[in-house]
Amino acid sequence: MKKILVIHGPNLNLLGQREPKVYGKVTLEAINKELKKIAKKNKVSLMIKQSNHEGEIVDLIGQARLKFNAILINPAAYTHTSVAIRDALAASGVLTIEVHISNIYSREEFRHKSLISPVVQGTIMGFGYKSYTLGLEALLDLLNA
Numbered sequence: 001m002k003k004i005l006v007i008h009g010p011n012l013n014l015l016g017q018r019e020p021k022v023y024g025k026v027t028l029e030a031i032n033k034e035l036k037k038i039a040k041k042n043k044v045s046l047m048i049k050q051s052n053h054e055g056e057i058v059d060l061i062g063q064a065r066l067k068f069n070a071i072l073i074n075p076a077a078y079t080h081t082s083v084a085i086r087d088a089l090a091a092s093g094v095l096t097i098e099v100h101i102s103n104i105y106s107r108e109e110f111r112h113k114s115l116i117s118p119v120v121q122g123t124i125m126g127f128g129y130k131s132y133t134l135g136l137e138a139l140l141d142l143l144n145a
Contacts (some may be wrong), residue, residue, distance in 0.1 A: 001045050002143055004136070005068040005094075006035060007060055008050035009076030015101075034129070035072075038136050042105040044143075054082055061088035070139045071096040079104065079114045090119040095142055099135040100125035114128070 008028060016027035032048050039046045045059030047068070051057050056077065064071055071094050079087050079100070089096055098116045105112055117123045121142060124135045 001043060002048065002069045002077055003045045003067060004039070004070045004072060005060065005064050005077075005141060006023075006032075006046055006048040007057055007071065007073040008048070008105055009057065009078050010052040010143055012074060013050050013052070031129050031132050034133055035134050035136055038133060038140075042140050044140065054078060058084050058088045061085065061092050061094075064094050065092045065138055068094060069143055070094060071106075072099060072139055073097070073103070073116070073120075074132070075116050076100045081115070081118050083115060086115040086119055089116065095139065096120040097135040097139050098123040099131040101128055102126060 011042070012028055015031070028050060035046060035048065043078065049060055051060070061071065071089070071092070071133055073089075073096060075082065075085055075098065079098070098114065098120045100123070104114065122138060124131045124138065127134060
């Protein structure tokens with residue numbers, strides 16, 4: 001059975017409460033439930049983690065190459081600041097899709113640069129919580145190709 005690691009970055013535990021005009025009203029629990037449905041339907045295993053701590057995310061990615069076939073990651077604010085997460089993804093060699101609920105290019109200028117995008121297979125953004133489901137489906141297509 002194929003295994004996918006899902007990583008939710010900082011403050012995503014506040015989805016549904018935090019800036020609903022930007023992030024919508026869907027909770028992280030609801031997103032995870034939807035991802036699990038898709039995984040079950042496609043006979044893949046998910047491990048889902050949320051962390052507000054950069055080092056913990058780096059550790060998860062570092063261990064992923066030994067346990068997972070792919071990573072679905074929303075690095076959240078670390079998208080724009082974390083060379084460590086970028087380097088961990090590049091070093092892992094694990095098929096990775098980056099997702100964002102909002103379109104980073106329609107937000108503040110400091111959010112327009114992703115350090116992550118150059119080292120992943122693709123980035124899906126701007127579709128609300130559907131960015132996650134689209135990202136998972138893209139990973140499944142790539143894994144089955």
